[in-house]
Amino acid sequence: MSSDVEEPERKPRGISTEDCQRMVDRAISRDPVVKFLLEKLNEAGCTAGEHFIRIESCPQAVVGGLRIPDGVVVCSNHVSAQEEVNHTLTHELIHAYDHCRAADLDWRNCEHHACSEVRAASLSGDCHFKQELFRGNFGIRGQHQSCVRRRAELSVSMNPHCKLPGMARRAVDRAFERCFADTAPFDRIP
Template sequence: MSTDEEPQHKVRGISTEDCQRMVDRAVSRDPVVKFMLEKLDEVGCPAGENFIRIESCPDAVVGGLRLPDGVIVCSNHVSAQEEINHALTHELIHAYDHCRAANLDWRNCEHHACSEVRAASLSGDCHFKQELFRGNFGIRGQHQSCVKRRAELSVSMNPHCRLPGQARQAVDRAFERCFADTAPFDRIP
């Protein structure tokens, strides 16, 4: 789940039509989104015509993966093309993980944490510029800190992982192994 938990100091939300145009632009022009769609196809899970949907979402998230339907982009919580590109990449990484792992159980906090670590690290959620906009100025270890923070936030939204400390423990257990897994990329983009 791609979260919108940190202040971005801008007006949130766009029309469904504008969001659809931005999604279409990402799918046709953003190299990382296009790459992820190709990789989904290669692992046997092609994204069909209605795989990416635009909705107004009640929770403060920019998107999500809803199985078996596909990726949801929340028009009421996005306002810029770059956000949509990152959200799509984030959710497509979850879809890729779900497709390639025969036993991925989203109710298992550690399984969920692994995919969240990968998505936060590989989607651009934690690029230096994004962190700067959030007011996080650390240099040393900032990417890893961001990945842990955002993964923990997403896992804590899972109804099966809401006990105190459960999300953090799951992220801590999964972090090293899952942060090192950059598939389908050769390295962190």
């Protein structure tokens, strides 16, 4: 499962699966980015049906993930607010879009995984200035790119096929320029 990793300083509180389901339903019906990504998935030929987004209690310290072929998982025990659910769905739907449009995407390939993580970190809002301030990262110049690299490397390092020392960093380095420039299905970084 590709996953949106929590950084160590985050303290997850968690909510009930019922509350999480209500937040997911609200995001699907009201959040313009989530709605846009679901529409683009359908246009790409990958229907996100009724059971494409699942709510689970997850043992790993993650807020969500993409489980192929099942769909998106939101970890109710690691999210606590509507904004987190919206953000998690956005991040994971970017992964789903990448998986849909790339005929040869192999999540066991560290560079493939790194490319999708770079795109998701850049396009989902993971690295917006406000998010970085909450994490205690106050840099101005190059902060977005630094954040994208850091978050992509953190996620790729959780891939069991990318566990050797330095493997995640090398994969992100190789994929970064090309994948950071790819903003599809958006016209630009939102």
